[in-house]
Amino acid sequence: MTKEELQVKLAEKLPELSFEEGGEWLNMYVEPEAWPFLAQTLRNDSELWFDYMFCLTCVDWKTHLTMVYHFSSTRHRHNIVVKSKLNRDNPEIETICQIWRTAEFHEREVYEMFGVNFLHHPDLRLLILPDGWEGKNPMRKDYDDPVNMIKL
Amino acid sequence: MITFKDEVAVTESGDLVINIGPQHPATHGVLHLLITINGETVKKVEPHLGYIHRSIEKMCESLSYRQFTYSTSRMDYLSAHINNHACVLGVEKGLQIEVPQRAEVIRVLMDELTRIASHVLWWGALAMDVGAITPFFHAFREREMINDLMEETCGARLTMNYMVPGGVMADLHPNFYKRVKQIIQQFKDKLDEYDELVTYNTIFINRTKNVGYLSPEDAVSWGVSGPSARASNVSCDIRKLYPYGIYDKLTFDEVLLTEGDTYARYMVRMLELRQSLSIVEQLIDNIPEGDFQAKTKAVLKLPKGEYYSRVETARGEFGVYIVSEGGTTPYRIKFRSPGYSNLSALGHMARGSKIGDLVAIMGSLDLVIPDIDR
Amino acid sequence: METGQRPVTDFPGQVIDTPGGGLLTGALDDLINWARSNSLWPLVFGTSCCAIEMMSTASAKYDWSRFGFEVARATPRQADVIIIAGTIVNKMAPVLRRLYDQMPDPKYVIAMGACATSGGPFFYNTYSVVKGADHVLPVDVYVAGCPPRPEALLHALITLQEKILKEKR
Numbered sequence: 001m002t003k004e005e006l007q008v009k010l011a012e013k014l015p016e017l018s019f020e021e022g023g024e025w026l027n028m029y030v031e032p033e034a035w036p037f038l039a040q041t042l043r044n045d046s047e048l049w050f051d052y053m054f055c056l057t058c059v060d061w062k063t064h065l066t067m068v069y070h071f072s073s074t075r076h077r078h079n080i081v082v083k084s085k086l087n088r089d090n091p092e093i094e095t096i097c098q099i100w101r102t103a104e105f106h107e108r109e110v111y112e113m114f115g116v117n118f119l120h121h122p123d124l125r126l127l128i129l130p131d132g133w134e135g136k137n138p139m140r141k142d143y144d145d146p147v148n149m150i151k152l
Numbered sequence: 153m154i155t156f157k158d159e160v161a162v163t164e165s166g167d168l169v170i171n172i173g174p175q176h177p178a179t180h181g182v183l184h185l186l187i188t189i190n191g192e193t194v195k196k197v198e199p200h201l202g203y204i205h206r207s208i209e210k211m212c213e214s215l216s217y218r219q220f221t222y223s224t225s226r227m228d229y230l231s232a233h234i235n236n237h238a239c240v241l242g243v244e245k246g247l248q249i250e251v252p253q254r255a256e257v258i259r260v261l262m263d264e265l266t267r268i269a270s271h272v273l274w275w276g277a278l279a280m281d282v283g284a285i286t287p288f289f290h291a292f293r294e295r296e297m298i299n300d301l302m303e304e305t306c307g308a309r310l311t312m313n314y315m316v317p318g319g320v321m322a323d324l325h326p327n328f329y330k331r332v333k334q335i336i337q338q339f340k341d342k343l344d345e346y347d348e349l350v351t352y353n354t355i356f357i358n359r360t361k362n363v364g365y366l367s368p369e370d371a372v373s374w375g376v377s378g379p380s381a382r383a384s385n386v387s388c389d390i391r392k393l394y395p396y397g398i399y400d401k402l403t404f405d406e407v408l409l410t411e412g413d414t415y416a417r418y419m420v421r422m423l424e425l426r427q428s429l430s431i432v433e434q435l436i437d438n439i440p441e442g443d444f445q446a447k448t449k450a451v452l453k454l455p456k457g458e459y460y461s462r463v464e465t466a467r468g469e470f471g472v473y474i475v476s477e478g479g480t481t482p483y484r485i486k487f488r489s490p491g492y493s494n495l496s497a498l499g500h501m502a503r504g505s506k507i508g509d510l511v512a513i514m515g516s517l518d519l520v521i522p523d524i525d526r
Numbered sequence: 527m528e529t530g531q532r533p534v535t536d537f538p539g540q541v542i543d544t545p546g547g548g549l550l551t552g553a554l555d556d557l558i559n560w561a562r563s564n565s566l567w568p569l570v571f572g573t574s575c576c577a578i579e580m581m582s583t584a585s586a587k588y589d590w591s592r593f594g595f596e597v598a599r600a601t602p603r604q605a606d607v608i609i610i611a612g613t614i615v616n617k618m619a620p621v622l623r624r625l626y627d628q629m630p631d632p633k634y635v636i637a638m639g640a641c642a643t644s645g646g647p648f649f650y651n652t653y654s655v656v657k658g659a660d661h662v663l664p665v666d667v668y669v670a671g672c673p674p675r676p677e678a679l680l681h682a683l684i685t686l687q688e689k690i691l692k693e694k695r
Contacts, residue, residue: 022457024460053375054462059484060484074386101500127201129202129617130202130654138210139210174618175621177570203615203621206613207652207654208652210652211651213651222647229575273578292587309673310578522575
């Protein structure tokens, strides 16, 4: 399905999505509360069938955080990008690791680097950072480390 | 609290939790596995990462667009060219740079030679894990030929930064054709020798057949890509699905097998070696004349936006996600590494097997740990 | 004697032929140093890219077992020299220290590559890299390069052997 057909189909399933112009693939913004329903639709609808998640990350815009998910379909060979804006002080979003099992490790990494709390994750703890780094969130833009980080 | 029904390991009183690594000859780097075993049967595998976490993503936020390519050479150092290719593809996508044909052909040639070198080293390392020491020396003897060629062309044996946005850094030297032809000739003879040594060896077949089965649905759900997924009949070769460079003009097959066990993952890579050799043969006689680098400004500034580029490395799908705010340094870079998702499927594959089988499965997944930890 | 000019396997003593066998005379310190330097066993320890060049040095083209580094042991209890090949990060530093403490005396350390010498290409703006392995252990020989060529590592091994020959008790 092309970008326009995907946009039409998703707009009729979830009217409150907002789409972004430009970019190679279809980009859309979804509210964190509506994310579980959208995730189920993306995975189980037979015309969409996005069964392969290939990237899960977070970007720190200084006023808010944005979760970015990239999906692909092995059946129809189309790609899509879903984004979700989170509140900076208390970022929370529902986990998707029951639907795409690869999200377990990716969400643990986003939790330790940015501090996003994933609700109902089976095992949310530090993965890459050593013990004692909970709460430090080094990938955030306001991470302060006067010894190592040089501000040019 | 969600628990997956098939994933809960019942811990009985006779269970032991032991550490494999981080310093261990079989872990291909510093991987720390906590395994729960009962006798010799593995019940649960929990990987602990981070022993080589060099915070590359944070560091790249202060490097310019020409500079951040070097850090990907050091992430997956066995397919260094292919990783660099992904970075420069992202920058070229943002700046709409047109790469000359000669540079494209040189890039693909170097990619395939790197893939051959990486698979050969994987073969030697897997044989050593399973217990055979001799193939290791055979593998390094072949790899040295490719390393010498890389040193003459790019200047370095292992971490070559040959790709720049717009083309390659230097032109080919006059000996290049002769050397590549020697490599092709030597490899053709040696691949049959490799098959005799390991592929048809009864002990190896007993150690790897029906060990570590991964079904196609699980492979897609766990995000496995590359040869490990192609052994489970999942078609995911980026060179065929979303072609970049000149891959759409070359003839080669995507190797797909259906068994999904360790022996199938082994055979996929051995067959891919032959496919890569045929690509090198197709290209070496047909390198067009022209520029090796497009003219670009010295200081590159990507326009505001997000760019994702994906390539097929020897391990799977490598992705570079660049978020740019219009400055000379990127705002956020995310490297989607293939080993990260391949490793997360290890716990699922190794449940119920013996410790020796666990080592064989890890070897067949072809993990490079700095690629996982970034 | 200058570096690189004297063959390392020169036996530091005298062999006197007598009927029914022979006599060996020499200073005990020199004999012990000679024996130690010619049979150092390295520990299998490689964290990142330099480990591949270390494996190349161990293989058939640039063989290090002709200098006595024949057996690469996986356990620190049986190793003499640890070649730190790769970057050391904050999480790995206690593990490295524990491995070094578990090695029996006399033990030697070679810091291979730019990362182990001083942090290397990851010196600036990283929150997790230890800027040089000598923050963790005492280093005997440093090798430059990213990664160093196998010949550079062999030169470092020969330098270490010459350093051991000059040790005094």
